[in-house]
Amino acid sequence: MKGVYVLAIYVNKSLNVKVCAQKNFSLEEGFYAYIGSAQKNLEKRLMRHFTRTNKKCFWHIDRLLAADGVSVVKAFYKEAEKSEECRTAQSLGFAAFPVDVFGCSDCGCRSHLFHFSSLSLLENACLELGFKPIVLPCQ
Structure with a gap:
């Protein structure tokens, strides 16, 4: 399956990545x-992000997820074309604070990482955009 996904990430302390x-x-x-996308195997891409050990860092998000205190x-996911990734980033930019130029080196977006004031606001934004929640594997 190809599609777009949103990872809800908690950073438990201020940090530099x-x-x-x-x-x-x-x-x-x-x-x-x-916000990210996978045009061949969405499930495999998501499992890669859920795994913390023994992976090479290819993308900005890999560096963030490898940091201490980040989980x-x-x-959330949506079956969609790659263009939905940037539309989602633009939509979330109205609901949260962008981390400028994070995760968007291959497009013209301001960011693909957004700071939300609460998890519930993040969840509601994803659901309003038509994303479905994913049951995470045990970590």
């Missing part, structure tokens, strides 16, 4: 939504 030589992101404690607490 270095994603490459030129980019360093400062994040405050709280809930974040990360995926919920996830």
Whole structure:
């Protein structure tokens, strides 16, 4: 299945995430939504994000999820074309604070990572956009 997903991420303390030589992101404690897509195997991509060990860091989100005190607490998906990824990022940008240029190096979006004031607001935003919740594997 191909589609778009949203990871609900909890950062339990302020931290800096270095994603490459030129980019360093400062994040405050709280809930974040990360929007991504998979055009071949959505299930495999999601399982990759749910796994914390023995994986190479290819994307910004890999660096964030590898940091201490960071965990995926919920996830949502929608069967859709890749273009839905950017439409979702634009929609969530009206409901939360973007972390500028995070996760959007291959498009013109402002960000694909957004800081929400609460988990319930993040969940409601995803459901209103037609995303379905995913049951997370035990971690």
